Amino acid sequence: MSAILKGKKGDQRLFMGNEAIARGALEAGVNVVAGYPGTPSSEIIESLSRVAKDRDIYVEWSVNEKVAAEVAAAGSLAGLRSMCTMKMNGVHVASDFLLHLALTGTRGGMVIVACDDPNAHSSQNEAEMRHFAQMLEIPLLEPGSFQDAKDLIKWAFELSEELRSIVFIRGTTRLSHASGQVVLDELPETERKAAFRHDGFILDQMTGSVISLPIAFKHPQLQEKLQKAAERYEGCPFNSYTGPENPDVLIITSSACTFYSIEAVHMLDLQNRAGILKLTTTWPLPKRLIKKHLQTAGQILVVEEVLPFMEENLKVLAYEIASEIGIKPILGKRDGTLPSHGEMRPDVVAGALAGITGTSVDQRSEEYEKKVNERVFFGAPARDLTFCPGCPHRASLWSIENVLQMDNRQGFVCGDVGCYTMGLSPSNFGTLKTAHSMGSGTGLASGFGKLDRFGMEQPVLSVCGDSTFFHTGIPALVNAVHHGSNMIMVVLDNSGTAMTGFQPHPGIEKNAMGDVAKSIDIAKVCEAIGAKVRVEDPFEVEATQEALFQLLEEEGAKVLVLKQVCALSPEKKWSKKFEMSVDTELCIGEECGCNRLCTRIFRCPGLVWDQESKTARIDSILCTGCGVCASICPANAIRKTPLAANGKEVA
Amino acid sequence: MTPLKHNPYNLVITGVGGQGNVMASRVIGNMLSIHGYRITIGETFGASQRGGSVRSDLRISEEIAFSPQIPKGRAHMIVAMEPAEAIRVLGELGNPDVKVICNMRPIHSVNVICGDFTYPSAEQHKEWLSDLSGQAWFVNTTEAAVKLGNPIFSNIMLIGALAGTGDLPLERDLFETVIARWLSADKVEKNLVAFDKGMSMVKDDKRDG
Numbered sequence: 001m002s003a004i005l006k007g008k009k010g011d012q013r014l015f016m017g018n019e020a021i022a023r024g025a026l027e028a029g030v031n032v033v034a035g036y037p038g039t040p041s042s043e044i045i046e047s048l049s050r051v052a053k054d055r056d057i058y059v060e061w062s063v064n065e066k067v068a069a070e071v072a073a074a075g076s077l078a079g080l081r082s083m084c085t086m087k088m089n090g091v092h093v094a095s096d097f098l099l100h101l102a103l104t105g106t107r108g109g110m111v112i113v114a115c116d117d118p119n120a121h122s123s124q125n126e127a128e129m130r131h132f133a134q135m136l137e138i139p140l141l142e143p144g145s146f147q148d149a150k151d152l153i154k155w156a157f158e159l160s161e162e163l164r165s166i167v168f169i170r171g172t173t174r175l176s177h178a179s180g181q182v183v184l185d186e187l188p189e190t191e192r193k194a195a196f197r198h199d200g201f202i203l204d205q206m207t208g209s210v211i212s213l214p215i216a217f218k219h220p221q222l223q224e225k226l227q228k229a230a231e232r233y234e235g236c237p238f239n240s241y242t243g244p245e246n247p248d249v250l251i252i253t254s255s256a257c258t259f260y261s262i263e264a265v266h267m268l269d270l271q272n273r274a275g276i277l278k279l280t281t282t283w284p285l286p287k288r289l290i291k292k293h294l295q296t297a298g299q300i301l302v303v304e305e306v307l308p309f310m311e312e313n314l315k316v317l318a319y320e321i322a323s324e325i326g327i328k329p330i331l332g333k334r335d336g337t338l339p340s341h342g343e344m345r346p347d348v349v350a351g352a353l354a355g356i357t358g359t360s361v362d363q364r365s366e367e368y369e370k371k372v373n374e375r376v377f378f379g380a381p382a383r384d385l386t387f388c389p390g391c392p393h394r395a396s397l398w399s400i401e402n403v404l405q406m407d408n409r410q411g412f413v414c415g416d417v418g419c420y421t422m423g424l425s426p427s428n429f430g431t432l433k434t435a436h437s438m439g440s441g442t443g444l445a446s447g448f449g450k451l452d453r454f455g456m457e458q459p460v461l462s463v464c465g466d467s468t469f470f471h472t473g474i475p476a477l478v479n480a481v482h483h484g485s486n487m488i489m490v491v492l493d494n495s496g497t498a499m500t501g502f503q504p505h506p507g508i509e510k511n512a513m514g515d516v517a518k519s520i521d522i523a524k525v526c527e528a529i530g531a532k533v534r535v536e537d538p539f540e541v542e543a544t545q546e547a548l549f550q551l552l553e554e555e556g557a558k559v560l561v562l563k564q565v566c567a568l569s570p571e572k573k574w575s576k577k578f579e580m581s582v583d584t585e586l587c588i589g590e591e592c593g594c595n596r597l598c599t600r601i602f603r604c605p606g607l608v609w610d611q612e613s614k615t616a617r618i619d620s621i622l623c624t625g626c627g628v629c630a631s632i633c634p635a636n637a638i639r640k641t642p643l644a645a646n647g648k649e650v651a
Numbered sequence: 652m653t654p655l656k657h658n659p660y661n662l663v664i665t666g667v668g669g670q671g672n673v674m675a676s677r678v679i680g681n682m683l684s685i686h687g688y689r690i691t692i693g694e695t696f697g698a699s700q701r702g703g704s705v706r707s708d709l710r711i712s713e714e715i716a717f718s719p720q721i722p723k724g725r726a727h728m729i730v731a732m733e734p735a736e737a738i739r740v741l742g743e744l745g746n747p748d749v750k751v752i753c754n755m756r757p758i759h760s761v762n763v764i765c766g767d768f769t770y771p772s773a774e775q776h777k778e779w780l781s782d783l784s785g786q787a788w789f790v791n792t793t794e795a796a797v798k799l800g801n802p803i804f805s806n807i808m809l810i811g812a813l814a815g816t817g818d819l820p821l822e823r824d825l826f827e828t829v830i831a832r833w834l835s836a837d838k839v840e841k842n843l844v845a846f847d848k849g850m851s852m853v854k855d856d857k858r859d860g
C-alpha cells in the first residue's frame with residue numbers, strides 16, 4: 001500500500017509537500033485527477049496514481065496541460081470533484097482553455113494545483129502562476145505549511161463548489177519537495193455519480209449549455225464570484241497571526257516564505273517586536289482582515305517569491321483604506337529590501353528584518369570564511385550536470401555533433417525541454433543552440449528551414465523527446481511538412497518522461513494507473529503527417545550517423561527517431577549488456593584525438609582518466625555497459641564483452 | 652522527548668545524484684519523528700539523477716517546525732557520501748564546531764573527467780575536512796557496501812555511522828521499525844547488517860580534531 005493511504009485519523013506522518021497535497025485530495029474525496037509531469041509538481045499525480053484502484057478514482061497523465069485541464073473540467077461538469085496538476089509553465093499552456101472555463105464556471109469542485117520553481121532549480125525560468133489567478137479572475141490559495149498543504153485541498157473544493165468556480169492552489173519547490181509532519185484525517189467514502197446536464201435554461205450554470213457567452217452576463221457573474229471569494233477569505237482558517245498585539249514590524253507572508261519568516265524572527269530573537277501574518281488567501285485579498293492587521297503595525301515587510309505580487313495588491317488596498325488607518329510604510333521588493341528574483345532563504349529574510357529593526361545576524365568569522373572559500377575552490381571541483389552513464393542522449397548528440405562537424409556548413413540544433421536540454425552545456429558537446437518551451441525546437445526549425453530564400457544555407461535540426469513529441473511536437477512537425485521546410489526533427493525516444501521520473505505518455509503501452517493502454521507509434525504518426533522517417537538505435541553509432549548524412553541530403557521536413565530506453569528506466573537499471581574494459585596497451589591516452597577523446601570530449605562518467613597509468617579506465621560501478629564508447633575510441637582500446645541478462649559473460 | 656543537543660539540530664546529508672540521499676534523509680526523519688521531534692526536510696533534487704550535487708537539510712527541533720533550508724554557517728552535522736561534496740557543503744553551512752562523517756570514495760564530475768579541474772587526493776581532503784570542522788570521521792562505506800552486494804547500502808551504513816556518533820537518538824530498533832514499513836523481511840535483515848557495520852566504522856575510527 002502506498003504511503004499516502006496508510007494511517008487513520010489523528011496519525012502523524014512525515015510527508016513530502018506533494019504527498020500532503022495528494023493525501024489532501026483523497027481526504028476531500030477527489031474523483032478525477034489529470035495533469036502533465038513537470039518539476040516540482042509531478043509527485044502529486046504519482047502518489048495518486050498508485051492508489052487510484054484502492055480509492056476508486058480516475059487518474060491520468062494527459063498529453064499536455066491544456067488537455068489535462070479539459071479532462072479535469074469534464075469531471076467537474078459531470079458533477080464530480082476533479083483536480084488538475086502541472087508546473088507553472090503548464091499554466092501558460094492551459095490558459096487558453098482556463099480563460100473560458102473561468103467564465104463558464106464549474107459544477108463539481110475543481111481545483112488546479114500549479115507549482116512554481118523559484119530559482120529555476122529544474123526549469124528554464126522562474127516565472128509565476130499567481131498572476132494568472134488575477135488575469136483569469138479566479139481565487140488563489142497558497143499553503144504555508146505541510147499541514148496546510150493537505151488540509152487546504154478540502155477547503156478549496158468546498159470553496160469551488162460554493163462559488164462554482166475553479167480554485168487555484170500554488171505550490172513552490174520548497175514546499176512541494178520538502179517534507180514535514182502532517183496529521184491525517186479520514187478518507188471519506190464518495191458516492192458521486194457522473195452525469196452531464198445540458199437540458200436546462202441556457203444561463204443556468206448547473207443545467208444549461210456550458211459557454212462563456214453572453215459576456216455581458218458571464219463576466220459580471222465571474223466578478224461576483226470573486227467578491228464572494230474575498231468575503232469567504234475573511235474567515236479562512238488557514239490565515240493566522242502570531243506575534244505581539246502591536247508589532248513594530250508586521251511580516252505579511254505566504255507559501256514556503258512563512259517558514260523563512262518564522263525562522264528570521266527566531267534568529268534575531270524578535271518575538272516581542274515582530275509579528276507574522278501568514279496569508280493563505282493571497283488573491284483576492286481579504287480587506288477587513290488586512291485592515292485589522294495593518295492598523296496595529298508600525299511598519300510592514302512583505303515576504304514572498306518571486307515578484308512583488310502580494311506586495312502590490314496590499315499597496316492598492318492600503319491606499320484605499322489610507323484615510324481610515326493612515327499611511328503605513330510597506331517594505332518588500334519594490335524598494336529593494338528584498339530581491340525580486342531567486343528564492344527566499346531564512347538568512348535573506350533575517351538580513352532584511354535586521355536592517356529594518358537595527359539588529360544583526362551572527363556571521364562566521366572572517367578567518368573561517370576565507371579558509372572555507374579557498375578550500376571549496378580547490379577541494380570541491382564543479383559538478384556540471386551531465387548525461388548519466390549509458391544515457392542514449394549522449395550517444396545521440398555525439399552522432400549529431402559529429403555529423404554536423406563533418407558536414408561543415410555551420411549546421412545547428414534547436415532544442416526544447418527535457419534531459420537533452422543539457423546538450424546546451426559545453427560538458428555535453430554544446431550541440432543545442434536554442435532551448436525554449438515544450439516542442440518549440442521543432443517550431444523554430446520549421447521557421448529556420450524556410451530561410452533559404454534569404455540566403456541561409458545552414459542545415460537545421462531539432463531534437464524533441466518522446467513525451468514532448470506528443471505534448472506540442474506534432475503541430476510543429478505538421479507545420480514544417482505542410483510548408484516544405486528544410487529540416488530534420490530528431491525524436492529522442494527513450495520510452496518515458498524520463499526527466500521527471502518515467503511517467504507514461506501516449507507512446508507507452510501503459511497508463512498512469514498501470515493499465516494496458518493503446519500506444520501510439522511515433523514513426524507512423526510522422527509518416528502519416530507526410531515526413532520522410534528513419535528509425536535507428538543511437539547506440540549503433542555508425543548506422544545513426546549514416547542515417548543523418550542521408551537525411552541531410554534530402555529536401556523537405558524529415559524525421560529521425562532515435563529509439564533507446566533511458567539508462568535510468570526501472571527495467572534497465574542494474575543490468576549491463578556489456579562488460580567494458582580498456583586495453584591499457586592500446587590506449588594512446590594524451591596522444592588520442594586532441595588528447596584523450598573519450599574522457600575529455602565524449603565524457604561519459606563511466607570512463608575515468610587514470611592519472612598514474614595515463615590511460616582511460618572504466619569505473620565499473622558507474623558504467624552501465626551500453627557499449628557506445630567502444631565505437632568512439634579511435635585506437636580500439638575500449639573492449640566490450642557481451643553479458644547475458646543475468647550479468648554473466650556469454651560463453 | 653530527550654532534549655536535543657541543539658534546538659534546532661541542523662543535519663545535512665549530501666552526495667551526488669543517484670547515491671540515495673532522499674532515501675537516507677527520509678529514514679532519519681522518520682526515526683526522529685517517532686521520538687516526537689518536529690522535522691522539516693529540505694531537498695534539492697532537481698539534479699538528482701544527472702551527476703549533480705544533491706543535499707538534504709534536516710531541521711530537527713522540539714517545538715516549532717523550521718524552514719527547509721539551513722541558514723548560512725549553521726550546520727551541526729554533515730553526513731557526506733562523497734568527500735568533495737562534504738567540502739562544498741562546508742562552504743555554505745560549515746563552522747568551526749560542525750561535525751563531519753565522510754565516505755571517502757570520490758565520484759569524479761565531468762569537469763574532472765575531462766581535465767578542466769583536478770580532484771584532490773584523499774589525504775588532502777581529510778586534512779581540509781578536519782581543519783574546517785570540530786570533529787571528523789572518515790569511512791569507506793562504498794567498499795563495504797559492494798562487499799555486501801550493492802553500493803546502495805553505503806547510505807544505510809552512513810545512517811549507522813551517524814547513529815554511532817551518539818549525537819542524535821537514532822536507536823537500532825527505530826531503524827528497524829522504519830525500514831520495515833517499506834521493505835520485506837529479508838531486505839530488513841540486510842539493511843540491519845549495513846546499519847551495524849556503519850555504526851562500528853565510527854566506533855573503530857580514531858577521531859580527528
Ligand code: SF4
Nearest residue numbers: 390604606623627629
Ligand atoms: S559502456 Fe562506455 S559509454 Fe557506456 S556507460 Fe560504460 S563507460 Fe559509459
Ligand code: SF4
Nearest residue numbers: 587588592596598633
Ligand atoms: S578514446 Fe580510446 S585511445 Fe583515446 S583515451 Fe579513450 S580509451 Fe584511450
